Amino acid sequence: MPNRFANLSAALCGSLLVITMSVSIANPPNDSAAIEHRVTALLAEMTLAEKIGQMNQVNADDRDLSDDLRQAIESGRVGSVLNQVDVDAVNELQRIAVQESRLGIPLLVGRDVIHGFKTVMPIPLGQAAAWNADIVREGARVAAREAATAGVNWTFAPMIDISRDPRWGRIAESLGEDPFLASKLAVAMVEGFQGENLAETGTIAATAKHFAGYGASESGRDYATVNIPENELRNVYFPPFKAAVDAGVVSLMAAFSDLDGVPATGNQFLFRTVLRDEWGFNGFVVSDWDSVRQLAIHGLTENDKDSVYEAVTAGVDMEMAGRSYVNNLETLVEEGRIDVAMIDAMVANILRAKFQLGLFDNPFTDPAALPPIASAHALETARQAALQSVVLLKNDRGVLPLSAEKLNSVAVIGPLADAPYEQLGTWIFDGDRELSITPMHAIHSLVGHDVDVRYLRAMDNSRSRASEGFDEAAEMARDSDAVLLFLGEESILSGEAHSRADINLPGDQAELVRRVREAGKPVVAVIQAGRPLTLTNIIDQVDAVLFAWHPGTMGGPAIADLLFGLESPSGKLPVTFPRMVGQIPIYYSQKKTGKPPSPDTVVLIDDIDAHAPQLSTGMTAYHLDAGYTPLFVFGHGLSYAEFRYQKIRTSAREIELGDTVTISAELTNTGDVAADEVAQLYIRDLVGNVTRPVKELKGFRRIRVEPGQTVSVEFELHTDDLAFYGRNMQLMTEPGEFHAWIGGSSETELRTEFRIIDSD
Numbered sequence: 001m002p003n004r005f006a007n008l009s010a011a012l013c014g015s016l017l018v019i020t021m022s023v024s025i026a027n028p029p030n031d032s033a034a035i036e037h038r039v040t041a042l043l044a045e046m047t048l049a050e051k052i053g054q055m056n057q058v059n060a061d062d063r064d065l066s067d068d069l070r071q072a073i074e075s076g077r078v079g080s081v082l083n084q085v086d087v088d089a090v091n092e093l094q095r096i097a098v099q100e101s102r103l104g105i106p107l108l109v110g111r112d113v114i115h116g117f118k119t120v121m122p123i124p125l126g127q128a129a130a131w132n133a134d135i136v137r138e139g140a141r142v143a144a145r146e147a148a149t150a151g152v153n154w155t156f157a158p159m160i161d162i163s164r165d166p167r168w169g170r171i172a173e174s175l176g177e178d179p180f181l182a183s184k185l186a187v188a189m190v191e192g193f194q195g196e197n198l199a200e201t202g203t204i205a206a207t208a209k210h211f212a213g214y215g216a217s218e219s220g221r222d223y224a225t226v227n228i229p230e231n232e233l234r235n236v237y238f239p240p241f242k243a244a245v246d247a248g249v250v251s252l253m254a255a256f257s258d259l260d261g262v263p264a265t266g267n268q269f270l271f272r273t274v275l276r277d278e279w280g281f282n283g284f285v286v287s288d289w290d291s292v293r294q295l296a297i298h299g300l301t302e303n304d305k306d307s308v309y310e311a312v313t314a315g316v317d318m319e320m321a322g323r324s325y326v327n328n329l330e331t332l333v334e335e336g337r338i339d340v341a342m343i344d345a346m347v348a349n350i351l352r353a354k355f356q357l358g359l360f361d362n363p364f365t366d367p368a369a370l371p372p373i374a375s376a377h378a379l380e381t382a383r384q385a386a387l388q389s390v391v392l393l394k395n396d397r398g399v400l401p402l403s404a405e406k407l408n409s410v411a412v413i414g415p416l417a418d419a420p421y422e423q424l425g426t427w428i429f430d431g432d433r434e435l436s437i438t439p440m441h442a443i444h445s446l447v448g449h450d451v452d453v454r455y456l457r458a459m460d461n462s463r464s465r466a467s468e469g470f471d472e473a474a475e476m477a478r479d480s481d482a483v484l485l486f487l488g489e490e491s492i493l494s495g496e497a498h499s500r501a502d503i504n505l506p507g508d509q510a511e512l513v514r515r516v517r518e519a520g521k522p523v524v525a526v527i528q529a530g531r532p533l534t535l536t537n538i539i540d541q542v543d544a545v546l547f548a549w550h551p552g553t554m555g556g557p558a559i560a561d562l563l564f565g566l567e568s569p570s571g572k573l574p575v576t577f578p579r580m581v582g583q584i585p586i587y588y589s590q591k592k593t594g595k596p597p598s599p600d601t602v603v604l605i606d607d608i609d610a611h612a613p614q615l616s617t618g619m620t621a622y623h624l625d626a627g628y629t630p631l632f633v634f635g636h637g638l639s640y641a642e643f644r645y646q647k648i649r650t651s652a653r654e655i656e657l658g659d660t661v662t663i664s665a666e667l668t669n670t671g672d673v674a675a676d677e678v679a680q681l682y683i684r685d686l687v688g689n690v691t692r693p694v695k696e697l698k699g700f701r702r703i704r705v706e707p708g709q710t711v712s713v714e715f716e717l718h719t720d721d722l723a724f725y726g727r728n729m730q731l732m733t734e735p736g737e738f739h740a741w742i743g744g745s746s747e748t749e750l751r752t753e754f755r756i757i758d759s760d
């Protein structure tokens with residue numbers, strides 16, 4: 001069989017030992033000129049059918065490889081598979097591709113490794129709450145290494161859709177509401193997955209998804225219509241993608257959703273105008289699952305052939321899990337509707353990634369060449385990530401941390417105290433629940449010798465409406481010194497296609513809180529969930545709330561350490577918590593409006609004077625029944641330490657366009673425990689060519705501060721960091737007045753000012 005890589009392949013396939021040796025020698029430098037040369041040479045040898053084959057990704061989740069799949073690969077009709085994670089099966093697929101296909105082109109092997117492979121980190125939204133690019137990068141690195149043991153060389157992460165609607169189930173997968181925070185963490189994830197050199201063992205290609213605007217699906221209903229004006233797209237939704245592209249992300253995925261009337265999979269503006277022409281992206285674009293065929297279902301096209309025309313013209317290089325490209329693309333070329341030159345450029349994008357990954361030099365996987373699954377390092381990374389992601393929302397009278405010395409007994413109650421699978425969260429195809437350490441187990445091992453730890457599940461699951469267990473729960477609460485209520489959402493209540501219209505605690509959990517509360521003991525709620533919840537109906541009935549998201553494999557030990565004060569909570573909200581669903585979308589970086597609300601203009605529904613004239617209700621932008629503030633603001637998160645910010649300064653009152661200003665403040669730990677604090681910098685551009693948000697995050701830093709210690713927190717801002725897209729969609733920094741704040745949340749009032757001038 002003619003095969004340009006036959007010798008190499010034969011050597012690689014001889015035995016595992018040979019493969020191992022090849023692994024250690026096959027780390028070629030990622031030289032882009034050499035890669036372009038090889039791409040061009042290979043393209044010149046390909047038939048049209050083989051080119052279209054490269055654009056075809058096939059679902060291969062069956063461990064017994066079907067004859068159809070084998071034949072399709074052998075005949076060069078498959079460029080990528082997804083969802084095969086049996087390493088022997090993957091090696092066999094690669095063997096067929098490199099040894100038995102005419103040109104021996106290896107396969108991209110894709111998998112959703114969203115927040116861990118076997119060892120599961122907190123859900124991405126939880127990771128975002130750590131406000132720590134280092135831990136996020138390390139989590140992705142661990143995930144990449146574990147996934148690589150299965151032969152996976154490409155993941156469909158990070159998901160970086162700006163998400164401002166907690167009803168949307170996929171907010172769990174996102175990095176939250178803010179473009180700045182999401183951009184920094186998106187870059188960290190890309191770096192973690194891809195490493196410095198994709199050809200190295202243990203690195204995998206990343207995918208920034210879903211381009212673009214998917215997070216703004218109407219009413220948070222998954223897959224629903226999206227309408228975002230171009231200015232908002234550019235200022236809010238695009239930045240994390242631009243950052244990922246600048247960081248060298250290998251691929252982007254098209255969103256399922258319709259954007260301003262053109263579904264993303266057929267959207268030339270997104271993939272040609274912005275991604276290729278403006279940003280100079282040279283990776284490849286993959287559709288979402290079967291989303292090419294869905295263009296006809298959207299009603300953009302009449303039939304599958306037209307859908308392929310739209311998707312290819314839009315610049316979607318590879319089709320995921322559909323047959324539309326293989327069935328129609330050749331005809332479209334024959335009919336002259338699509339030029340082969342366009343196909344060549346698209347196939348080159350895919351081949352380039354395969355060369356960058358070093359797959360032509362070594363397509364095979366030897367798990368023994370990689371660190372073991374769930375290594376001590378992996379578990380420690382997961383524990384640190386969980387620890388830093390938990391947010392202390394409320395802590396009345398310092399009820400937390402609990403003291404193992406002072407407590408004789410503690411009641412651990414609730415459906416999520418001992419739920420190894422649920423704590424892993426959504427998108428954990430490969431996550432190993434056997435590795436999970438639950439809070440219940442961790443509390444036992446931490447304080448079980450000194451404290452009588454009682455446990456009652458009380459509800460079958462988080463949605464349960466059966467309250468039979470509540471009497472026993474109330475009794476247990478009465479008989480214990482403190483109550484730890486483990487509430488929230490099971491993992492299945494968030495993630496793709498798992499949107500909710502009501503985001504209260506599901507089932508009868510609020511009633512469980514009420515019953516336990518009646519016992520009169522201190523009540524701490526530990527909430528695990530895939531989204532912000534409206535906690536208004538329970539917040540006053542508990543003394544403290546630790547919001548743990550779905551914290552992953554090591555969630556239990558992290559939560560136990562926080563509850564008993566071995567560590568101080570340090571997570572900060574990456575997304576606003578509304579009081580009630582009707583406030584959504586509610587986010588900190590809103591516009592001011594012409595009628596901004598303030599405490600003295602707001603009259604709430606219960607205070608309306610029936611005899612007052614209609615215009616007496618303040619006439620500002622708020623809800624009569626909810627006011628204008630959320631339950632918890634973006635950036636909020638308490639600590640066992642006490643932090644005081646003061647003496648904010650700018651290095652200059654005026655700076656020239658093109659210069660840098662330093663904003664600094666003093667941060668003191670006035671409490672008596674050492675703790676991490678996440679210092680945040682916000683700015684406001686007072687006057688803009690388009691109106692600017694009332695506050696915008698522009699910097700953050702996680703800092704360890706000892707009791708009594710004062711540290712200087714400094715942020716440098718270049719005037720480019722203050723740029724935004726104006727009316728004509730050009731990126732610009734405008735001279736004028738700016739406010740800057742430093743503090744522990746977006747509510748900070750510690751402010752200074754500076755001015756940008758342009759003397760030229």
Ligand code: BGC
Binds near residue numbers: 156209288
């Ligand atoms: C999701 C993608 C995911 C793909 C493959 C789709 O349904 O929208 O985010 O990567 O499936 O599993």
